[in-house]
Amino acid sequence: MNPSMPLVPERASSFAGEVDALFFFIVAVTVFFTVAVSIAAVYFAVKYRRRSDADRPAEIHGSLLLELTWTLIPLGIVVVMFVWGAKVFFHMNRPPDDAMTVSVVGKRWMWKLQHPTGQREINELHVPLGRAVKLVITSEDTIHSFFVPAFRIKKDAVPGRYNVAWFRATKTGTFHLFCAEYCGTEHSKMIGRVVVLEPEAYQTWLAGGPPPESPVVAGEKLFTELNCVTCHRPDSAGRGPLLEGIFGRPVKLASGDTVVADEAYVRESIVNPAARVVAGYQPVMPTYLGQVSEEQLISLVAYIQSLQVPTEATR
């Protein structure tokens, strides 16, 4: 048995302080009301205990003023809580633009992670101190949830979806990584660790091991192997839309709607092309569902993200 029993989890990300400040604000409010109501109840129960069976206390029907007081004051307090919480949540869901992207694939029962430079890890994630890390999270089978208590972040890994979370580590060390969504037999063993390194140590760590293939390079190879180029041709003579420079831009759809070509849209266009067809094109593309793994999909998305509009000079 571990004799040391901390009562507050480690704080190792920029969110930890934000979340804990809010947490302890709510603790203060709840303790105040619990104590106040309990003391009132016990005080009344003792002070007005029945002394004789003939006791007939006076009738008190109620008081509109009191009802309003104990409706409006709690309402005011919860409004403050709500706004504060929404602010923190908003922050958690808006990764900064300069964040490095790590892809996360949950699979029964392991976490597969890949760095932007291509290094792959299983159940272990090395990240540099102080740098914003954006996680693009999905699952190969059932729903999992990526949970790092010391960072106060958690996000479900949902098959068929890309969910995004981010953090900025503020402390070097090793921290628990848990799967927080029940996923079967070995759910409680789908755990790992996040290792926060000084930026230089992170670079050294990246340099170790065999030279990796970056997701962009892997994606480019796949793009050729899967014959994507026959339709998505760079000379715009193909049956599919040009992919250069589309990433992050709004795309006009055949339905008349507009969608921003983000990771989720690109992924969907590969596995379910007919769902949201680009305006001016026919839904002729076959689905690649089941033919490419989640990790290959991530590489393809990274490749498409890397495609820039050719400038006059390079043409």
Next chain:
Amino acid sequence: MSAEATYPKDHFLSGGWDLKSWLLTKDHKRIGILYLLSISAMFVLGGLYAGLIRWNLLVPDGTHMSADTYNKTFTAHGVIMVFFFLIPSIPAVLGNFLIPLMIGAKDLAFPKLNLLSWYLYMLGGGITLYALLVGGLETGWTFYTPYSTVFAQSNVEIAAVGIFVAGFSSILTGLNFIVTIHKMRAPGMTWFRMPLFVWAHYATAIIQVLGTPVIAITILLVALERIFHFGFFDPARGGDPILFQHLFWFYSHPAVYIMILPSMGVISELITCFSRKRVFGYSFIAMSSLAIAAIGFLVWAHHMFVSGMAVYSAMVFSALTYLVAIPSAIKTFNWVATLYKGSISWDTPMIYVFCFLGLFLIGGLTGLFLGNLGTDVHLTDTYFVVAHFHYIMVGGAIMGYLGAIHFWWPKITGRKYSEAWGRLSAVLIFVGFNLTFFPQFVLGYLGMPRRYHVYPDEFQVLNVLSTAGATVLGFGYLFPSFYLVYSLFRGEPAGANPWGAKGLEWTTTSPPPTENFHEVPVVTEEPYDYARAPKEAAVV
């Protein structure tokens, strides 16, 4: 209160004890007792599973049972306790027994439908128990897809059918209550003279009727997807697993109010009786029940804040969740205000009221952490959630249930139980409960995920505390079954109104006659008019 209470010769059980008198009965009181026996059996079984969970978690390395056994154990605990104990508990036992008595009716509006409800409960329970005991089920009581539809290798279809069937029991009970409350009230029993217990059941019945069909259909879709490989929820077939969560919580969040609203109704009755004083803010308590039923349908997605939902939808659900906290706060303040200048006696049911208040305060207020977008991200799917909902569903709902059993036991059986044992058990349950579940708040905040068969060593101390508490709690729950059963044989006759309570059910004999009242009662008083001493019941 008469000095020498006697046991009536003619009551609803004097007609006979043979099997036919039970299995073909249309008497709401006998059906209430059938439910009491059935749900008590389910509670014991669910409790044994809880014991196994705590036994496993005594050690961090999961050596006490295999991972699959553990997963089946917590699934069985959840399924039994939620669908077969908590949801039917107060409505099916006490609501059934008391609502006609409280509004001065002879029976519920549809006595045969009431018996059918019990048979559906037994059938659904039987099918589900078969699924749980023979082969088992390891999806968790939440049946999340695509785990339940694609990956689970267990009796999902059978359990789904069992829960589907039991759902109709709940719907029919709700329907029966709504019609009864609308159409069967005695002369003079206006809406605002109804006991708050009846108001709470009216709100509960609305949820049962509107919400239960959604879970019934959803669970059926899960079974159909497994059998016919439809792509409702499986993303590999074009389905959406998150859609399941929306449908599931659309019922299962209001289901929490099915458990807690009747308990709140009980507390309102008890606190006014043992303060011997009109309840403070009657109409605010009554209307807050309806407000909870209405707003409770609009908060379901707060179970899904980390599933990847849009930030602005999450904000709407968080705001509505905070709104639903307000009616509960109103009730709590009104209960405490009822004590003010009352004449408070510390009988066993009142001890349960104080225990309820303490646990419900903690349970309700910790909901503020989970409705909050900023803190929920860290706390959801950890032991913090486990602790929170046990404080509401066990602390709140079961304390109310036990308080109600102790309050109306003399009415139901005509016998008094031992006050000393009653008070001791209540205190034991309160202490055991807090020792079991308070450490789990800390565990969750530290980051221990729920449904973990093994866990890191640093969480062991708190888990050992929790298991120790569960042991105390287990004994606390055992005691009442002994002294209550003992009272059936050796208890003093209770008399019609042992607590000096108001309400029509106390104006008839204990146990009541089959037709409840020898003459149709006429209501001329406001509810809880404790300024006037209660009328004596005619003892037959």
